[in-house]
Amino acid sequence: xxxxxxxxxxxxxxxxxxxxxxxxxxxxxxxxxxxxxxxxxxxxxxxxxxxxxxxxxxxxxxxxxxxxxxxxxxxxxxxxxxxxxxxxxxxxxxxxxxxxxxxxxxxxxxxxxxxxxxxxxxxxxxxxxxxxxxxxxxxxxxxxxxxxxxxxxxxxxxxxxxxxxxxxxxxxxxxxxxxxxxxxxxxxxxxxxxxx
Amino acid sequence: xxxxxxxxxxxxxxxxxxxxxxxxxxxxxxxxxxxxxxxxxxxxxxxxxxxxxxxxxxxxxxxxxxxxxxxxxxxxxxxxxxxxxxxxxxxxxxxxxxxxxxxxxxxxxxxxxxxxxxxxxxxxxxxxxxxxxxxxxxxxxxxxxxxxxxxxxxxxxxxxxxxxxxxxxxxxxxxxxxxxxxxxxxxxxxxxxxxxxxxxxxxxxxxxxxxxxxxxxxxxxxxxxxxxxxxxxxxxxxxxxxxxxxxxxxxxxxxxxxxxxxxxxxxxxxxxxxxxxxxxxxxxxxxxxxxxxxxxxxxxxxxxxxxxxxxxxxxxxxxxxxxxxxxxxxxxxxxxxxxxxxxxxxxxxxxxxxxxxxxxxxxxxxxxxxxxxxxxxxxxxxxxxxxxxxxxxxxxxxxxxxxxxxxxxxxxxxxxxxxxxxx
Numbered sequence: 001x002x003x004x005x006x007x008x009x010x011x012x013x014x015x016x017x018x019x020x021x022x023x024x025x026x027x028x029x030x031x032x033x034x035x036x037x038x039x040x041x042x043x044x045x046x047x048x049x050x051x052x053x054x055x056x057x058x059x060x061x062x063x064x065x066x067x068x069x070x071x072x073x074x075x076x077x078x079x080x081x082x083x084x085x086x087x088x089x090x091x092x093x094x095x096x097x098x099x100x101x102x103x104x105x106x107x108x109x110x111x112x113x114x115x116x117x118x119x120x121x122x123x124x125x126x127x128x129x130x131x132x133x134x135x136x137x138x139x140x141x142x143x144x145x146x147x148x149x150x151x152x153x154x155x156x157x158x159x160x161x162x163x164x165x166x167x168x169x170x171x172x173x174x175x176x177x178x179x180x181x182x183x184x185x186x187x188x189x190x191x192x193x194x195x196x
Numbered sequence: 197x198x199x200x201x202x203x204x205x206x207x208x209x210x211x212x213x214x215x216x217x218x219x220x221x222x223x224x225x226x227x228x229x230x231x232x233x234x235x236x237x238x239x240x241x242x243x244x245x246x247x248x249x250x251x252x253x254x255x256x257x258x259x260x261x262x263x264x265x266x267x268x269x270x271x272x273x274x275x276x277x278x279x280x281x282x283x284x285x286x287x288x289x290x291x292x293x294x295x296x297x298x299x300x301x302x303x304x305x306x307x308x309x310x311x312x313x314x315x316x317x318x319x320x321x322x323x324x325x326x327x328x329x330x331x332x333x334x335x336x337x338x339x340x341x342x343x344x345x346x347x348x349x350x351x352x353x354x355x356x357x358x359x360x361x362x363x364x365x366x367x368x369x370x371x372x373x374x375x376x377x378x379x380x381x382x383x384x385x386x387x388x389x390x391x392x393x394x395x396x397x398x399x400x401x402x403x404x405x406x407x408x409x410x411x412x413x414x415x416x417x418x419x420x421x422x423x424x425x426x427x428x429x430x431x432x433x434x435x436x437x438x439x440x441x442x443x444x445x446x447x448x449x450x451x452x453x454x455x456x457x458x459x460x461x462x463x464x465x466x467x468x469x470x471x472x473x474x475x476x477x478x479x480x481x482x483x484x485x486x487x488x489x490x491x492x493x494x495x496x497x498x499x500x501x502x503x504x505x506x507x508x509x510x511x512x513x514x515x516x517x518x519x520x521x522x523x524x525x526x527x528x529x530x531x532x533x534x535x536x537x538x539x540x541x542x543x544x545x546x547x548x549x550x551x552x553x554x555x556x557x558x559x560x561x562x563x564x565x566x567x568x569x570x571x572x573x574x575x576x577x578x579x580x581x582x583x584x585x586x587x588x589x590x591x592x593x594x595x596x597x598x599x600x601x602x603x604x605x606x607x608x609x610x611x612x613x614x615x616x617x618x619x
Contacts (some may be wrong), residue, residue, distance in 0.1 A: 042387050045333055046316075046324030053325075054317045057457050060398060060408070060465050111477045111592040120483075121472045130468035133406035134302060140404050184475065184485040190521070195491075195580040195588045 061129035065174035068128060072169035073150025075162070081151040085136045085143065094158050099137075103158040118159030122184050124176035127152045149173070266295055269365050277301065278345070280369025283497045283516065288543070289340070289551045291372035293427045298434045299345050299370065302404035305433075305454055312438045314422065318460035321389030328438045331424060334379040338425070339444070342518045342551045344490050345370035346447035346474055349597035353582060358616030361501055367601070367613070368495045371518070373551040376442050377425030382417045385460070394460045398467075399441045402456035409450045410464030411443065415488070419444050422455065444549040445520030446488040447595075449474055479590025492519035492579050493598035494527050494554070494571035505609035508562040513540070518551040519573035526572050527554040533566035533602065533618060534581070540569070565605040566614055582615060
């Protein structure tokens, strides 16, 4: 139940007054004559949660690596994971589709022909954040930490960003340098009425 | 006590309803059988003279007239992840909820409202979870706002082949307007107690994409809602049931649907949707990030492809205008490809960050015409021409396409998308 306002008696008096004027069927207007109760800073609603509950849902991975779990994966292991879990949608080498092209190292000046991990993604950690929540599309979030690190290693290697013998883990992944990192600029449209 | 899950215990509601239903059955059963037969007859077809046939009886759920069957249109890809509002079939500014555009990143999840919870944690004094009934106990607001996908209008310009046979629905139908009801996000953030160092929130959906977007705390504390109502009813599943983020004036994907977690932070998470996906490459090799606000835009919804004007004479040019920067203050119409302009009438209500319906009476003389609409908003921003837009951003940027569209009327009355003729 909604908590009753503490002005019920006052409202009643006002109602009686209005009833004399023939306005008894408009209780909303009648009660408006009495100040509404002041709203609190907090309503005391919601249920407290502990850290375990938060940890079970918090899967965010930040650019500095915060949130990355223990585990590791090699390019070689990633090739097997990719073939089994990813290739059907992204193609045998990450370029054929039918879904998003993952691999592409072509240089671009004005516009990228396609947005690949190699030429457009600014942070390597985003791969982990995205895969763990949304991939593979037919069974999202089912790769183990080792499998996730491994398939990321394979994708980064195919984009010529890490060597064939590289291993990805919580310390190496955030350190991968992404070619598109410095392309991103803050939105400046609202500084002006001129189209930008 | 009409809000579900609140006030009257469910079992009492059901018992009362049963008692009422049973008492009426015996008395009315005979009569009802006859009425049912009449009702069936009335539904069979549209009679030649409806004044001579008793009409349909009441029903629990209404339906549209047989002659009014607007439909969303799915995108060309199969399976499509978006469907578009039939802009040319609607009146006023409110989009019927079942025609609100869709954009999903992993389909529409089926979420049990009884077990739904929204977790708010991070840089807060008291991490809390809120059930749907919890959310409905807070002071609520209802506000009319547009929602537009940042990819809306991507088909309005194609340097390789300018389209002519495109409808407003196919071009700009990722735009809808609803009355959204919910609790201000600021109320919930006060409830958990945001720590002074915080500057961002990260909202996450409970869909199979667990879509996440970083949102500046300033917006979250300003006019953001956690919405659970749409046009007088609960959210439709396609629109984020049981509850969604709603950020007035901002690109649609930031209004995270099916929201289940909000983390208060001091930095953006740099999710896929705000790095590789919803960013805007610009000519010169840079890419605009966190391009939240939808610029002012107007679109004519009649007359447009595929309609043909059957005769000269008076017609009403109609359309919608909206701006994520503020309230629409004016719409001008040109019938000669932009050489001369005249003001359109703005239908009330004209609301901030909501679509506005504009109308323009036009006495067509039967000669070729090129219809354009150009809106401006309270900040002084004026919808740009395609040339101005391309000069600023280049030819291949996909998102935030808001330049002036053009519709060519030929002497035989056919209407096609005519921007190609103006470039």
